[in-house]
Amino acid sequence: MKWAPLVIYAKWSKVESEFGDDYSFLLLIGNIVYGVAAIDSVSQTQSISDGKTLVSKGGVFELGFFSLGSTTKRYLGIWYKNIPIDGVVWVANRANPINDSSGILTFTSTGNLELRQNDSVVWSTTYQKQAQNPVAQILDSGNLVIRNEGDTNPDMYLWQSFDYPSDTLLPGMKLGWDLRTGLERKLTSWTSPDDPSLGNFSWGLMLYSYPEFYVMKGTQKYYRTGPWNGLQFSGVSDQIQNQNAMFVSNDEELFYSYTLINNSVTVKVKIINASFQTHVWEKEKEKWRVNIITPGDFCDMYGLCGANAVCSITDSRVCQCLEGFSPKSQQEWNTSNWRQGCIQNEPFHCKDRDVFVKYVGMKVPETTHTWVDENINLDECRARCSNNCSCMAFTNSDIRGAGSGCVLWFGELFDVKESQTGGQDLYIRMSGSEFEQDGHNKSVTIIIATTIAATGAIILFCIFVICRVRRNNAESKVKDNIESQLGDLDLPLFDLLTITTATNNFSLNNKIGQGGFGQVYKGKLADGRDIAVKRLSRGSGQGITEFITEVKLIAKLQHRNLVKLLGCCFQGDEKLLIYEFMVNGSLDSIIFDQVKGKFLDWPQRFHIIFGIARGLVYLHQDSRLRIIHRDLKASNVLLDEKLNPKISDFGMARTFGGEQTEGNTNRIVGTYGYMAPEYAVDGLFSIKSDVFSFGILLLEIICGNKNRALCHGNETLNLVGYAWTLWKEQNALQLIDSSIKDSCVIQEVRRCIHVSLLCVQQYPEDRPTMTSVIQMLGSEMEMVEPKEPGFFPKRISDEENSSSNPNQMTSNDKLTITSLDGR
Structure with missing residues (x-):
């Protein structure tokens, strides 16, 4: 039955010659049969052309040709059969798209699978084993496998797509190394949502004595998970729910993999720019829910605190030197430039004259220079470290139960973090004389x-x-x-x-x-x-x-x-x-900080923007009373451990009942730089006042700058005026914060800038509601052109310009107004 359409097409010329024009009826039947009896494999004598697909037996995954966005480029890939959005999990010809629908997937005479466009080879496979009557099959796991006909043993596959991941880790996939063949399995980000070619970020395993995974930006280390400690990765606080995770390390393989406890739930892990994210499909809502984002806080930035220091997001000063160490440069340390790290106060005396300070719940240091013995206990480990004058720290390699195994660190201790949930005990060497004096x-x-x-x-x-x-x-x-x-x-x-x-x-x-x-x-x-x-x-x-x-x-x-x-x-x-308590503090403490701001990439900022918008929709529309916040600003948006935004500080809020949508007051409260003009001047406030504040906040998130006065040409502008000037010049993308240029999705940023300017228009009736804002941010709907914003640039006379510093920037958004007389 499943081969019916291929039989019909193979004998087409004979049918046409015998039945003449009546063959169109048979064509219709053939197409119906093809649609009903989807096939999951092709043999060496068959092929897949553009428009035809393979579907796994359970109908979970589909393989075929597809395009992304508005482009006409064609790719061969695998996607979820019944998930309509963001379903692609693997792409064969990532760097070599086909320009039209002439692509065809077929076997060569030597048994290799090959993707061709006319006479050009676009992509192909190679085997280590001998191919005999090869068959290509798409499995319900999402794995495209090539095997010899009749051989279903996974260990005997000639080739499988799971060995060559794109940007998605599916249950059952291996991330790591096959040491027998030297094959590395790693994830690489897409360039953009509409371009699956190799992006700047990758996620792979470093083959140190104590191996660990890194997110790399090109050849530079961006984030590390910490090594596997028997339960989880030392530096990853949140583990995938509904999972059985495992890390395999032996002479033949070294990899991480996970399977699902409940297979009715659809879960995938993707690397998107600088972060890898766990996505769970919500069938009822027909959307992907981002369950975990890693890195999760700015202490996850690789090397933020330098050597011999520990990073803690709960401390007022993020980086602290380890006991027995002091900042290498106190001046730099005082300016929050911690990357030079810390140096020893006193030299080690070695052996019994030094002590070990126990740190609890730590992401252990980078494992570049380590020694591991899985067969000794912690006491023996301590003795090994104590007797080696170069040993800086030690811990168990496996923390399950009472703990087992031994890891020793040599040289500087780099990228240490205090974990909020998870982590492990770490014993760090300290000079005995320093300890006694202290x-x-x-x-x-x-x-x-x-x-x-x-x-x-x-x-x-x-x-x-x-x-x-x-x-x-x-x-x-x-x-x-x-x-x-x-x-x-x-x-x-x-x-x-x-x-x-x-x-x-x-x-x-x-x-x-x-x-x-x-x-x-x-x-x-x-x-x-x-x-x-x-x-x-x-x-x-x-x-x-x-x-x-x-x-x-x-x-x-x-x-x-x-x-x-x-x-x-x-x-x-x-x-x-x-x-x-919000672990990551207020939004302004991150986006306006040159160091911390680099940690907050565009996907996370976009996630925060949506969260703030949803909170305002609840206040304006879904709560029992309509609530106007009246003091929405970056310092009143707090971030939890997963960087979910939460609106705070309702001391200035006002409630409306029934159909009331606006009010006025002689007691104007709020913060300059975020106030709508009708409120600041006349004391009139409404839900559109909050919309105006949201527009300011949206611009600040995109730009990483406060809405304050700055010089642009011969005009003094606040951020809104500067954005409006760039918009009219069609140069709005110049607003993008330099720290997110590598991670931003241009279409999303441009749409956010457009929405922000709609929110800050002069007259309240021109501004959208927050419900409309969410619709505009989350879709490709057409939007009207924004009108002039509520506060205008002030032109500077030549005299003023000559008597003032053209580079001076004055803030106008820190002053909180407590009382003004409205006109």
Whole structure:
């Protein structure tokens, strides 16, 4: 049955000669049969031409010719049969597309599979084994295999596409090396979504003594996973869900692979520019959900902290020297240029005179210079390292159970990271004399600190007793007032002692931010949860208003792109809001930082843009009350461990009921640089005010610059004015941040710039809604031309220009307005 169409075509001339014009009826039958009985293989005497396909037996994958986007170039590849978007998983002729539909896949007389365009060979296979009646077959795993007819043993395949991956790792594929043949299996990114030719980034395995995977940008290391420690890769916090992962290392092969526990779920891993991403197909929504993105935070940037330092995204200073080491250049270190790393304070004395400091939950150092013995335990490993004066660190090679095996590091320790989930124990050498001196200093410090703390506690207690009686009445009134306004929100109330303990009494070392009405601190509760505590300024009349507003609003909001309120605390003068802690901090701390900004590539920025837009759609349309944020800006967008954006700070928000869509106020609040003109001048606000702010934020994400004044020719422009000038000159792509030029998708960036200019138009009625914004960002729909933006460039006179520095840049977006009189 499956060969029926081929039989019909093979005997075509005979049919035509016998039946004349009536053969068209038989052609129709042949085509129907071909469609019903899809074939999964071809033999040496058959071929596949453009327009014909092979379909795996279970109907999972399909092989044939395809084009991408608007191009007419044709590629031979494999894609998911029943997934309509982004389904291509393998391409044969990545670097050599066919210009028309003349391509044909056929076997040569010697048994090799060959892709031809007319008389030219576009792509072909070669075998190590002898071909006898070869058959090419597409399997339900997505693997195109060539085997001798009748031989179904996978070990006897003549050739398979799984040995030559494109940009996608499917379940059952091997990523690594066949040491017998020297075959390397690695993923390489596409140049763009419409061009599958080899991109700049690849993901492959380095054959060190302790092997590990790297994402490479050309020949430069960009990110490393850390070595396999028996459970996972040392530096990868999130593992693929619903998977059985394995790493095989023996004399014949060295590879990573995974299979699915639940085969009804469709999962693939792709390298897209600088990151590899786990995609899960959501059948009901008919879309791919990005489940994991790796690298996941800026500490994953290769070599960010240099040698002998550790990177931690939870510390206020990202890079810290290891114990016993100091910055090689203190001046560079103070400017957050850490790549020169750290050097030893004291030389090692070797053997029993040195100590080993235990670091917990670490991505272990780069394994270029390591020694491995899988047959000794940790105590023997420590002895080996201690007796070798060049050994810098050691750990178990396998951390399963009680741990086993031994890894020693020699030379500088490079690219060490503190892992949030995962990682392993690492023992790092420290000079014995340094340790003794450090221990003595710590003891003295502890004694002094304890004495001061005890004395201070007694004094504070006396003051507390005297003042408490006087404050009780006032405190009770404030508390009753707040409680009456908050009503029954079913929100946990934290006591002040719990929060002061969690934040180390609001230590400056715990401070992570500053808002218009107070400061933000990181804390850790007794149960281990990390929290962010917003401490409203004492004595601020506005503070109580914003406190009540924020609690009322955000306690009722539940959306993945809004920060979650865990509880609140009001006691005496203290008014505290307790939020979930966002590991990667605020968006502005990354996109406006020259070092951290390089980590945030375009796919991640585009992901953040969509998340912010979804959060605003919820506020404007899907929540119980229509909510206007009124202070949307980069510092009020927080990023979690997976770089998902969450809108925060609702102290200035206003709610609308029913069909109300706009309002006005004499008390204008917000931040210069993000305010819509009708709000800044006349106090008029609406959902279109937030749209304007979103447009500014969108430009900042693309450009990596704040919306501040800058010089362009003989005009002083803010970012909006500069973008508008470039748009009119048809040079808008000059706006792109240099750190994302290698990773950006030009069509997406151009569309985002277009949308941003639509959002910042002068008049609210011209601006789109956030629902329309999402539709424009996520499709190829036509968009109207933007009109002039809300704030115009100011022309500089020759006198002004001669008396000022033409390179001076002045900021206009850090000032938070608390009160203005609207006209």
